[in-house]
Amino acid sequence: MPKQENGQKGDSVIQNDLSESFEEEVRAFLSDEEKLHLFDDLTKVNPVTTTTVLRCLQARYRVNLFYTNAGCSLVALNPFQPFSCLYSPELMREYHVALRPQDLKPHIFAVAEQTYRNVQNQMDPVNQSIIVSGESGAGKTWTSRCLMKFYASVAASVISPKGNETVERIERRVLDSNPVMEAFGNACTLRNNNSSRFGKYIQLQLDRFHHLSSASIQTFLLEKTRVAYQAPNERNFHIFYQITKGATAEERLEWNLPEGAEYRWLPNPERNLDEDSFEVTRAAMCHLGIERCTQSNVFKVLSGLLHLGNIQFSNPVDESQPCDLEDKTKGFVKTTGDLLKIPVEELLESLRIRTITAGKQQQVFKKPCSRAECETRRDCLAKVIYARESFRVLLSRARDFCSFQVTPTGTAG
Numbered sequence: 001m002p003k004q005e006n007g008q009k010g011d012s013v014i015q016n017d018l019s020e021s022f023e024e025e026v027r028a029f030l031s032d033e034e035k036l037h038l039f040d041d042l043t044k045v046n047p048v049t050t051t052t053v054l055r056c057l058q059a060r061y062r063v064n065l066f067y068t069n070a071g072c073s074l075v076a077l078n079p080f081q082p083f084s085c086l087y088s089p090e091l092m093r094e095y096h097v098a099l100r101p102q103d104l105k106p107h108i109f110a111v112a113e114q115t116y117r118n119v120q121n122q123m124d125p126v127n128q129s130i131i132v133s134g135e136s137g138a139g140k141t142w143t144s145r146c147l148m149k150f151y152a153s154v155a156a157s158v159i160s161p162k163g164n165e166t167v168e169r170i171e172r173r174v175l176d177s178n179p180v181m182e183a184f185g186n187a188c189t190l191r192n193n194n195s196s197r198f199g200k201y202i203q204l205q206l207d208r209f210h211h212l213s214s215a216s217i218q219t220f221l222l223e224k225t226r227v228a229y230q231a232p233n234e235r236n237f238h239i240f241y242q243i244t245k246g247a248t249a250e251e252r253l254e255w256n257l258p259e260g261a262e263y264r265w266l267p268n269p270e271r272n273l274d275e276d277s278f279e280v281t282r283a284a285m286c287h288l289g290i291e292r293c294t295q296s297n298v299f300k301v302l303s304g305l306l307h308l309g310n311i312q313f314s315n316p317v318d319e320s321q322p323c324d325l326e327d328k329t330k331g332f333v334k335t336t337g338d339l340l341k342i343p344v345e346e347l348l349e350s351l352r353i354r355t356i357t358a359g360k361q362q363q364v365f366k367k368p369c370s371r372a373e374c375e376t377r378r379d380c381l382a383k384v385i386y387a388r389e390s391f392r393v394l395l396s397r398a399r400d401f402c403s404f405q406v407t408p409t410g411t412a413g
């Protein structure tokens with residue numbers, strides 16, 4: 001027994017010594033403040049602790065070094081301010097023509113170029129993937145845009161066998177897909193004014209000359225709940241603000257969006273963001289080949305959803321009857337029906353009456369819904385229409401242009 005006690009004491013003394021010497025190493029490493037920003041690869045940090053790594057990143061951030069390697073990964077810090085020289089076409093070219101881009105400063109262009117070369121250098125080209133991950137507001141959308149701009153630039157061809165025009169159109173479309181997807185899939189949240197409320201998997205295909213030949217985008221888990229519910233101080237998807245702020249007088253009439261009208265599903269409209277530009281979205285849609293009349297139909301449906309959100313119910317006097325409509329919202333039923341092209345009676349029935357099929361004979365019963373159920377049905381209708389309508393327009397284009405596809409593969413909320 002005494003022997004064991006001695007052994008335990010011995011172990012803990014050794015452990016104490018070790019941890020003290022480790023802490024001493026950490027202190028020594030951190031004491032050389034001047035040098036911390038020079039660690040451009042976190043695998044060179046020794047000892048590796050959360051503190052040492054974060055202090056290096058912090059030191060680099062202070063001297064405007066926002067990219068740091070971590071082995072084969074790249075850590076990108078959000079500068080939260082524009083640094084145009086960091087993304088200039090000249091810098092893009094510098095990384096593209098460099099003998100060894102990995103020897104230049106860590107940068108998203110280095111990753112992009114290395115990946116591009118990995119495809120080029122193979123006898124049998126192997127697909128390459130870049131995973132962009134991080135918390136909300138970290139800069140994933142920004143980084144993906146940089147990557148797309150890089151490939152649209154370096155994988156552009158002057159002497160393409162397909163002809164310059166086709167290739168240019170694909171590059172343009174790759175870039176124009178961003179404002180359209182962001183208008184329909186991004187929203188202002190507490191953490192990010194332009195938060196993507198869906199995931200995306202972007203595929204860029206190169207031909208044997210390593211020029212961009214086609215692109216496809218799969219979208220995942222669109223947060224469709226946002227159409228009918230926005231957390232306090234957050235907003236609905238940008239596109240709703242774009243149409244209410246940017247529609248012409250003629251369109252306002254057609255889409256029933258009078259100036260200054262209020263919509264329950266359009267909170268904080270007084271906040272003006274860069275992302276509210278309807279013109280940018282429209283121009284991008286035109287470049288994608290989406291005709292004006294198709295665009296107008298989509299915007300009409302979106303206006304219909306805003307009107308749908310203003311429909312409110314009250315409990316009926318007789319519980320066996322469907323819910324009443326609140327007086328001030330009666331007009332919205334008609335405008336919703338008109339804009340969504342649903343006969344008013346059908347719309348009201350689908351919102352207020354549940355159809356139940358039961359029994360061996362599959363008898364059909366109709367049961368009036370409670371007020372809460374009516375509200376849920378209204379919200380569900382909006383969510384389903386938005387999830388289908390938001391990317392439907394791009395999907396329809398995919399049929400015409402096999403070189404560019406956008407496919408929604410799931411929705412959330």
Ligand SMILES: Nc1ncnc2c1ncn2[C@@H]1O[C@H](COP(=O)(O)OP(=O)(O)OP(=O)(O)O)[C@@H](O)[C@H]1O
Nearest residue numbers: 078080081136137138139140141142192194195196
């Ligand atoms: N490299 C950068 N240079 C300048 N500004 C940046 C950079 N990265 C991000 N930002 C700024 O930070 C904001 C948030 O970035 P971004 O939208 O890319 O985040 P995210 O990770 O995609 O967020 P979410 O998951 O919410 O969509 C951008 O709107 C932009 O203003």
